[in-house]
Amino acid sequence: MAEVHQTPPSLCCCRRPVPASLARCGGDSSQPSAVPGPGSSRCPLVDVASASNFRSFQLRHFHLDLRLNFAVKEMTGWLVLDLVPAKPGVQTLILDSHPSLLIQSIDCKVPEDGQEELVSLTYRVDPFTDYGSSLNISLPAAARPGRLVQISVRYSTTDGPAIWWLDSELTCGQTRPLVFTQGHSVCNRSFFPCFDTPAVKSTYSATIRVPDGVTVLMSASRSLYSQRDRVFQFSMDFPVPSYLVALVAGDLQHVDLGPRSRVWAEPCLLPCAVRKLGGSVERWLGVAEELFGSYLWGRCDVVFLPPSFPIVAMENPCLTFIIASILESRDFLLVDVIHEIAHGWFGNAVTNASWEEMWLSEGLATYAQRRITTEAYGDAFTCLETAVRLDALHRQLRLLGDNSPMSKLQVKFEPGVNPSCLMNLFTYEKGFCFVSYLSQLCGDVRRFDCFLRDFISEFRFRSVVAQDLIDYFLRYFPELMDASVSQREGLEFERWLSGCGPPLCEPDLSAGGALTRPVQDLCDLWRRGGTPDPHAVATFDLSAWSTLQIVLFLDRMLDLPPLPHGVMAALSGCYSSLFDGLNAEVQIRWLQMVARNGFYPELPRIRAFLHKHTSRMYTVPLYDDLVAGAMKHVAVEIFDQTQRRLHPNLRRTLTQILSQTSAAPTNQNGPAPPVTTATTGTTAAIALRNVNVSA
């Protein structure tokens, strides 16, 4: 998953058996379909209503049969779960659900008993948290360990957190409506009742019925379309957790990029998307396979979504979802798509068993992404990109304070906390630093590549905890186990995982010096106070810089205290027209400087930018800065003029921002409290501000 610009801090009834080759990992019918590793008992999974009983069942497969009604923004149909009780005496099945999901009836049959007729089951929906409810289903007496039970849930769902209905004016083409789902982290319980935990994986299939002219795509390995019936059939042949089930339906067309990759987009976007990605996806896949072993998912397609897509990108297996706004910047597009490709190994094939250890997916995927960019684009590019992100990590740390529980790799949260609130840069970058440290310990990056390849091979299609990775690492490198590397003073593995604060060590980025040094030199020139010598400034040719260099420069300038009007005027004179012709990643940062410093001469550019851009990643940070500074009235005026073109969810967020009177306070140093609903509310608000991160 790639986050928003300013880090939050974001399936024919063919019941195919899991391929025999996967049986050892997830398809053995004598075992639950995905068993968390040996350390799983340490994961209380308080975010899952079904936590108390999902280990009592093996979920073999599920099937969705849904009709999409764009006129009333509703999905109706049924879900069929193929479950095998794993223990005797299990009388209740508890699934995660959501108040936006209306259950009409629940039936069951036990085919292996010769009982083919449906038996109606009683059920009850209980409140659980503000992001879900608990669906309790009484099982029939015939449900016994080892025997398949098919539970059919007839239901409808409208606009829960997972489902984003876009009226046609919110699409790029503005001719047809579009709907997409976004399951990460715990949203898919509003899409279909499920064991909404990454600890449980299964195969799935789906039948989706839509009106004429609508194309449906899902995160599935196979698809079929019957024009006569207007029905799309999907099958995901590999076990996936609930959050990786994804759907998009609208006016979508495709162009093949290679034998296993194609790009999908609305027709008006497609030529640009093909031009920007053509030739690259297969190349990146090839590099990734060299490093980490075969790509396991068959297809590697990419679908570009309208600006209402709430994050930058999502690693839905076989079909990456990515926001169309990112097409403007080559550097960010390639980093984002490579990151999602890396999830094909790290996150999707091997998954964190609990959201409390999200770093296992994101830290490993970020490390893998940088191994791929190092091979494809060199050390210097990768070090520059890493420098931008580590800068942002330290910015977030300054805002949260060294003792924030959000800065732990292993977060412990209490009941009621929405795991989505815990998505932050530590998950990515502190996780990356820990993985880099492990690589450094083994002394040879290529040996570490082999370790990662074997780790994937060992655990593929399973969900693991951090201890599984560490135990495997120490078994793989016995000389490191003998040297007690996990206990090295100040760098203890336990301290990496459960300590607050910055990474215990960071990788050497000196290979990026030729790209980052001029950036720092230029920052130093501007930060000396007063207007710098124009001749000195002119020695830096920003038109020859990459997007990432300019972004690093602007991020570091944004870290400075308020700048005098004269300095802003000089910056504007030097760079404003250059930035105006560059991509949105550059423009947003310059305009944030304009807003924070109340530099009115550049106000027309802010207006033009916010009239053009309607994505969360480019609006929320700028509105935040306008409201926190002297230009709140301008924000109110622009919002009044543009709100009809914004998705209702974004409209709500911006309305909240506009109702603020001052910036959120930063954390005080003190003992680290547990992560509760109250603390995540505050810290998420802080995490959203001033971080300046893309991808």
Ligand SMILES: [Zn+2]
């Ligand atoms: Zn990710």
